[in-house]
Amino acid sequence: MKPENYHQNTSYKLITLQGVTRVYGQGRVAMYALRGIDLSVDPGEFVAVMGSSGSGKSTCMNILGCLDTPTDGKYLFEGVDVGRLSRDQRALLRRHYLGFVFQGFNLLNRTSALENVELPLIYRGVPVVERRIRAKEALASVGLEGWETHTPGELSGGQQQRVAIARAIVTHPRVLLADEPTGNLDSARSREIMELLTAFNRELNITVIMVTHEAEMAAYADRRVHFLDGVIDNGHDSERKNK
Amino acid sequence: MIRETFLLAEREIRRNVLRSSLTILGIVIGVAAVITMVTLGGGATAQVASDISSLGSNMLQVRPGQGFHGPGGTRSAAPRLKIEDAEAIASDVSGLAAVAPMASGSAQAIYGNANWSTSVIGSTDKFLQVRNWSLAEGRGFNEGEMRAGKNVCVLGSTVRKELFGGQEPVGASVRLQKLSFQVIGVLDSKGQSGFGTDQDDFILVPLRTFQRRIAGNNYVRTIYVSAKDGVSTEKVKSDIERLMRERRRITHGEEDDFNVRDMKEIMVALTSSTRVLTALLAAVAGVSLLVGGIGIMNIMLVSVTERTREIGTRLAIGALEKEVLLQFLVEAVVLSCFGGIIGIILGLGAAAAGANALQVPFLFNAKIVVIAFLFSAAVGVIFGYFPARKAARLDPIEALRHE
Numbered sequence: 001m002k003p004e005n006y007h008q009n010t011s012y013k014l015i016t017l018q019g020v021t022r023v024y025g026q027g028r029v030a031m032y033a034l035r036g037i038d039l040s041v042d043p044g045e046f047v048a049v050m051g052s053s054g055s056g057k058s059t060c061m062n063i064l065g066c067l068d069t070p071t072d073g074k075y076l077f078e079g080v081d082v083g084r085l086s087r088d089q090r091a092l093l094r095r096h097y098l099g100f101v102f103q104g105f106n107l108l109n110r111t112s113a114l115e116n117v118e119l120p121l122i123y124r125g126v127p128v129v130e131r132r133i134r135a136k137e138a139l140a141s142v143g144l145e146g147w148e149t150h151t152p153g154e155l156s157g158g159q160q161q162r163v164a165i166a167r168a169i170v171t172h173p174r175v176l177l178a179d180e181p182t183g184n185l186d187s188a189r190s191r192e193i194m195e196l197l198t199a200f201n202r203e204l205n206i207t208v209i210m211v212t213h214e215a216e217m218a219a220y221a222d223r224r225v226h227f228l229d230g231v232i233d234n235g236h237d238s239e240r241k242n243k
Numbered sequence: 244m245i246r247e248t249f250l251l252a253e254r255e256i257r258r259n260v261l262r263s264s265l266t267i268l269g270i271v272i273g274v275a276a277v278i279t280m281v282t283l284g285g286g287a288t289a290q291v292a293s294d295i296s297s298l299g300s301n302m303l304q305v306r307p308g309q310g311f312h313g314p315g316g317t318r319s320a321a322p323r324l325k326i327e328d329a330e331a332i333a334s335d336v337s338g339l340a341a342v343a344p345m346a347s348g349s350a351q352a353i354y355g356n357a358n359w360s361t362s363v364i365g366s367t368d369k370f371l372q373v374r375n376w377s378l379a380e381g382r383g384f385n386e387g388e389m390r391a392g393k394n395v396c397v398l399g400s401t402v403r404k405e406l407f408g409g410q411e412p413v414g415a416s417v418r419l420q421k422l423s424f425q426v427i428g429v430l431d432s433k434g435q436s437g438f439g440t441d442q443d444d445f446i447l448v449p450l451r452t453f454q455r456r457i458a459g460n461n462y463v464r465t466i467y468v469s470a471k472d473g474v475s476t477e478k479v480k481s482d483i484e485r486l487m488r489e490r491r492r493i494t495h496g497e498e499d500d501f502n503v504r505d506m507k508e509i510m511v512a513l514t515s516s517t518r519v520l521t522a523l524l525a526a527v528a529g530v531s532l533l534v535g536g537i538g539i540m541n542i543m544l545v546s547v548t549e550r551t552r553e554i555g556t557r558l559a560i561g562a563l564e565k566e567v568l569l570q571f572l573v574e575a576v577v578l579s580c581f582g583g584i585i586g587i588i589l590g591l592g593a594a595a596a597g598a599n600a601l602q603v604p605f606l607f608n609a610k611i612v613v614i615a616f617l618f619s620a621a622v623g624v625i626f627g628y629f630p631a632r633k634a635a636r637l638d639p640i641e642a643l644r645h646e
Contacts, residue, residue, distance in 0.1 A: 067559060067639045088563050095561020102643065106556040110258045120560045122247050167560075 013076075014174065014207055015041040015064065020073035022059050033059040035230040036073065043174070046201045046208045048218035051227030057211055058179070060227065064209060065098060065177045066090040078174075095123055099168030099206075103180040105160045107152040113139060113163045114148040120171050138170035139163070142196055158189035162196065169200055176200065178210040182217055194220045248566070252574040256581075266542040267582030269535025270622060274586025274615045275593060276528035281611045282594035284521025286603035288514050295510040297375055297433060301340075301476055302506045305332070305466040305483060309502060321500040322491065324463040326450065331490060332466060336482045338474035343369040344463040346453055352446060353418040354406040361402050362445045363419060365453020366467075371397075371430075373467040381413040381428030384449050392451035396424040400432040401443040417446070422456055424448065435602065476505045529618075535582070536622035543575055543630035554634050555642025568635035575627020576620055583619030587612055 022034040034056045041047055051057040062068035063075055066082055067090075075082040077097070082090065094100075099120075107116050117135040126134065139148060142162040152160050161181060168176055178197065182190035198220050201208045210221065218224050226233040256263045305328070307321040329344035345366040352359050364370070368383040379400065388395050396417060403412050416423045424446075433442040454461050470479045480503050487501050547554070554567060562570075591607070598605035 062640050065559070088565075091558065091561050091563050093561075094559065098561075100556075100559050102556075104552075106552060106643065108553055108556070111254070115254070119557070122251070123557075123561050123566070125247075 013040045014043045014045075014078060015039070015209075016074070016076040017060075017063075017070075018074040018076070020060075020063060020070040020075060022056075022063065022068070023071045032230050034063075034070070037230075037232060039225065039232065041175075041207060041209065043207055044201070044205045045223065046198065046221045047210070048221035048224045049209060049211045049227065050213060050215075050218055050224055051233075052213070055227035056230040057227040061177060061179055061209070061211055064175075065100065066093050095120070096171075097174045099171060099173035099176045101161070101164050101168050101176065101178040101181045103183040105152070105157075105164045105184075107160055107163055107167075109153070110151055112149050112151055113144060113155065113166075116152070116163055117167045117170050120167060124171060134170055135166075138166040141169070142166045156189075157185055158192060161185060161189075161193055165193070165196055165200075169204070169206065172204065173206060175207045175209060178208065180211050180213070182212065182214065187216075190214075190217060248569050248573050249577065251570055252577045255570075255574050256578060262542065262546070263578060266539055267535075267578050267585070269538035270532065270579050270582030270619050271535075271586040271589065273528065273532030273535040274583050274619055275590035276531055277525055277615050277618075278587055278590025278611060279593040279597060280524040280528050281521060282591065282606065282608055283597050283601070283603065284517065284524060285606045285608050286594075286598050287601070288517045288521065289606055290603040291513050291517055292510055295506055295513065301470045301472070301474075302373055303468045303470070303476060303480055303483065304504045304506070305468065305487065305501060306464070306504070307501050309499065324466060324501070325461065326463055328487070328490060329463065329466045332468060332483055332486060335486050336468075336479060338471050338479055340469045340471045341369040341372045341467075342469075343367050343373045343467045344450055344465075345370060345467060346450060346458060346462055346464045347445075348453070348458055350419050350446075350457065352402060352406060354415065357406045357408075359402060359405040361399075361405075363453065363457060364445050364447050365450040365457070366447060367450055370447065370467065373469045376433075377431045379429045379431045381426070383428055389449045389451065392449055392455055394422055394424045394452060394456070395427045395449065397428040397430060397447040398426055399430050399443040399445045399447075401441055402446055403429050419446065419448075420457060476507060480505055532618060532622065536579070536626040539575055539579055539623065540626035540630060543571065543627055544633070547571065547630050547634045550634075551637065551642045551645040554637050555639050555645065558637065558639035559643060564635045567637075568631045571631030571634045572624065572627050575631065576623035579619045579623030579627070580616070583616045586619065587615060590615070 017037050017039040020034055020037040020039075021032070024031045024033060037056075037060060039060075049057050049061065059068065063070055063082075066077070066085075069075070069083045069090075077093065080093075082093070085093065108119070114132070114135050117138050118131050121131040121134060136148065139145065142165050144159060144162055144166065147155065147159065152163070155163065161184075165181075168178075176197070181197070182193050185193065194217055197208055197210065200206050208221075210217075212218050305324065307324055309321070324344070326344055329342050333339065333342040343366050345364060347362055347364045349360065350363045352361055367389055368385070370376070371378070371383055378397070381397070383397060384395065387393070396419070398406075398412060398417075406412070406417065407415070412426045412429055415426050417426055418424070430443070430447075435441060448457070450463070468479065468483065470476050483503050484499065487503075488499065491500060493499060557567060591612075595605050
């Protein structure tokens with residue numbers, strides 16, 4: 001697992017949001033979830049997104065994950081205007097550049113850990129033998145060697161989240177989007193997960209954007225971005241931590 | 244990609260074996276029912292055809308009355324046939340193999356302590372030839388016995404079994420209506436006819452003997468005529484009709500007061516009616532196949548709802564709309580084809596068992612097997628498409644939030 005070259009190019013903006021607005025509904029019932037967001041993320045950065053519920057952080061994550069598009073403003077991913085892509089093009093962008101970790105793990109039931117980790121490789125068309133090897137490596141890298149044949153029902157919450165992380169990083173994504181990855185875990189398990197994310201961020205140079213409301217978890221990040229009522233709250237500390 | 248899709252579908256089906264089996268149950272029953280009905284129907288049709296040809300396929304029957312025409316008809320009022328009519332047909336119509344006038348009634352047959360109620364047929368030695376009977380033992384009537392009206396008889400195999408059991412019948416005497424008849428021959432068995440009657444349950448006596456001693460009249464009920472091989476039965480039929488109109492003095496423009504039936508016509512009529520019946524039964528079975536398809540759609544829709552989060556995860560990971568569509572569609576088609584195969588196996592098994600029970604031949608019909616399989620695949624595509632499209636069109640954000 002070697003980082004690819006452009007990950008080291010720190011002057012390059014991987015993600016740029018320019019005046020991004022997201023409105024649900026129209027006219028009188030229009031609800032502004034985002035009211036003009038400007039945000040940029042460098043390759044290899046670890047960003048924590050914080051804010052209370054309804055602050056717009058989830059909407060922002062959906063847009064960053066190419067699951068949703070801005071009503072107004074621009075989202076540039078490596079210079080590509082995501083708002084102009086079709087649904088299928090955005091799916092391909094997710095397939096090749098993004099990895100997702102969810103609060104509820106979202107593993108496939110009654111399916112072994114190995115098969116779960118293989119899933120994104122199947123969509124990438126990786127041949128079966130290589131797929132097996134890479135999935136096994138990914139599981140080993142999250143400390144689940146020997147657990148390949150276990151199904152989610154036979155794993156603890158912390159183990160399930162580690163399978164989910166293995167599934168997210170098995171494709172060597174450029175960006176890992178984690179939506180409250182420790183929300184369903186106790187603090188010891190949470191710290192293990194954060195250490196894994198930090199390790200993948202440092203060692204593989206995978207950019208991590210993580211939503212959390214726990215300050216302890218946010219402390220692992222290089223930078224914290226606070227959302228308040230659909231805008232980024234610059235009053236809060238959002239400078240970079242020294243690496 | 245297609246291979247992977249099949250793999251995914253197969254994995255999905257294995258993941259929930261119970262639900263998968265319940266899903267295909269409708270298809271299994273539908274396909275099995277269609278296969279059973281059509282196979283048994285085909286066997287029954289073949290049975291009817293072979294029964295009729297065992298009566299003699301190039302045989303014609305001449306009877307008094309108008310046959311099937313008109314309600315009531317004039318059968319009872321029409322003049323009877325006579326032995327002379329049969330003799331005239333035999334001498335004046337060309338291309339005939341044999342002509343056998345026949346009359347019949349029922350009587351109690353007694354031998355020793357054994358007692359059996361059976362039908363008595365009076366005819367000539369030609370009767371055996373026309374009706375495709377062969378002798379198991381002894382001989383048929385000779386000229387002298389027929390002309391003199393001797394008390395001799397030939398037994399059907401059922402009568403022989405009932406009266407004689409294991410004893411030797413030829414040479415013994417059987418009593419029919421207080422008269423003693425010498426047994427001169429026994430017939431081979433033909434078994435049950437397709438209509439369920441025992442064809443072997445009769446005693447054959449010379450026609451003149453029957454008329455004088457048993458019936459007490461000189462009537463002939465039916466004249467059986469068999470055409471030589473290669474002679475058109477249509478031509479023979481029209482020749483007989485012309486001759487009979489002449490003999491019965493039917494003037495031009497008057498309707499026949501007799502009818503000549505060609506066994507081929509009867510065969511066609513009967514086999515086509517069994518075919519219609521088969522088609523109707525197959526159609527009813529086809530409806531259950533349709534219901535099976537709706538069952539698949541129902542379960543697939545439930546499955547899509549149940550797996551909403553999974554679909555959301557797949558979409559987030561980067562599955563294209565068409566890949567999700569294909570996945571669910573392939574799942575439905577694999578399920579329904581699997582159901583089809585099981586249904587075919589069960590259906591053929593049931594048809595084999597049914598054919599055995601109903602004593603009709605088991606005829607493997609490859610065409611209907613292929614049709615049933617393709618139909619079950621089509622059911623999968625048609626009824627799987629709507630749920631699959633529903634899955635593919637899900638909004639990944641909504642789907643991931645789904646509880």
